[in-house]
Amino acid sequence: MKKRTKLGLTLLLFGFAFACKQAEATDNTAEVSADTTAVEKTISSDAAVEKKESNRKFVRTADLKFKVKNVAKSTYAIENIVAKNGGFVTFTDLKSNINEKSETKISQDSTLETTRFTVDNTITLRVPNTQLDTVLKSMVKEVAFLDSRLIKADDVALQLLSNKMAQKRLASHQKRLEKGIDTKGKKLNDINNAEDKVLGRATENDETVLQNLSLEDQVNYSTVTLYLYQRESVLQEIVANEKSINAYRPHIGLQIWDSLKTGWFMFEAIIAFIVQLWAFILLIVFGIVAYRKFVKK
Known part of the structure; x- marks a missing residue:
């Protein structure tokens, strides 16, 4: 009987612990979902969303x-x-x-x-x-x-409407000017002035059209x-690291050997230079012999 009671208590405690863990996991999931929802509300915005039946343009x-x-x-x-x-x-x-x-x-x-x-x-x-x-x-x-x-x-709904109305006025004025040129224009100066006005109205009309296109694109x-x-x-x-130039210097024995060779090359160069002066040396020798033989006597 005691064993059955202990077993029942153990199962009851295990079930209670499992239920607590499930509740904690549910709470954590709810917190994460709540945090995500809060960030979404912070970063997004339903403000100024146009309705289908609305005439507003945002x-x-x-x-x-x-x-x-x-x-x-x-x-x-x-x-x-x-x-x-x-x-x-x-x-x-x-x-x-x-x-x-x-x-x-x-x-x-x-x-x-x-x-x-x-x-x-x-x-x-x-x-x-x-x-x-x-x-x-x-x-x-x-x-x-x-x-x-x-x-x-x-x-910008009113601005779009204003541009469209201005566009109509400019187009109408431009037509009247063109008609006046065709029917009443006689003098060259009058025609030139009228053509300038027509060009000015056409330019204003084009600018209005471009402004409307830009606004519609932004909308x-x-x-x-x-x-x-x-x-x-x-x-x-x-x-x-980059090696120092001292790392590439030869050892002392090689430096001495290079110095001996350099000295020998210099000695050979001196001898070759002296040999190149043989004619000048020969004249000096003849001069000394003649001086001793004739001048002293």
Whole structure:
């Protein structure tokens, strides 16, 4: 009876411990999910999302600065996200900034080179206006720490309407000027002045059209500017030392042998030079003999 009681208590304790572990695992999963959801809410934005029946036109821009584990890998991941959502990258500036560099001699022929550097990247990308929030949410897994986030939405519906109305007025005025030139223009000066006015109105009309096209492009494609950085990295590399010129000097025996050969070559050169002066030496000898034989007598 006692054995059965002990066995029952053991099973009861084991079941209680297992239930506690399951509850703890569930809580941890819930915390991770809550953290991810919080980051997604922080980095993304549903503000100024256009409704289908709305006449508003928003130019949406986003500026984000955040820390990542690896700038290069995060850059490639973000570029893939943008491409999958129909966007494109217009600017990227990935670089390593050297903060400190030192050299430590560890042996006669080796040096340890230590480089401390940080990697960052500035990215400008364009994504469809309807996919902006999706792109921002997809980048959440790359964010280790969010420094700042700025999202703007400017309503340009009235500006687009104003440009279209101005375009119609300019086109109408241009037609009236052209008609006046064709029907009433007689003098050359009057025609030239009228043609200049027509050209001016056509130029204004073209500028208005281009402004509208630019605004529509900004409405259709949002501009996102990202600044990515990572913690300081350290690169250590062992490099070979450059040998001193003294390491290539020959030993003393070879130096003495080279000196003897050099001296002998100099001696040979002196003898050869003296032999080249044989005629001058012969004249001196004849002069001495003649002096002793004739002058002294």
